[in-house]
Amino acid sequence: MVKKESRATKQDVLKRIEGILRRDINMEVKLVFAKIEKFLEPIDKKAEGFPGAGIGYVHIDEKLQAEYMAWEKSIKQEWFEVIEGIRESLRSG
Numbered sequence: 001m002v003k004k005e006s007r008a009t010k011q012d013v014l015k016r017i018e019g020i021l022r023r024d025i026n027m028e029v030k031l032v033f034a035k036i037e038k039f040l041e042p043i044d045k046k047a048e049g050f051p052g053a054g055i056g057y058v059h060i061d062e063k064l065q066a067e068y069m070a071w072e073k074s075i076k077q078e079w080f081e082v083i084e085g086i087r088e089s090l091r092s093g
Contacts, residue, residue, distance in 0.1 A: 029080050
């Protein structure tokens with residue numbers, strides 16, 4: 001069973017983004033995104049109970065590659081917009 005305290009919630013990520021931007025409000029969005037990606041990685045990928053333990057490689061069917069890339073791009077765009085929203089909120093508040 002996966003322990004819930006080892007999982008980051010969206011609220012945790014939003015707080016982390018706010019903290020990053022409070023330290024450097026002008027940080028590039030891509031750098032902020034890179035920092036939260038690291039935050040979302042499991043501390044110990046080989047920990048017992050981690051669902052991806054031992055996988056190491058995921059194959060994406062070539063037919064679905066374009067669809068996957070579009071999905072990944074939309075997720076990143078969504079987070080970029082969230083980051084910019086937090087930045088604007090900090091500037092105005």
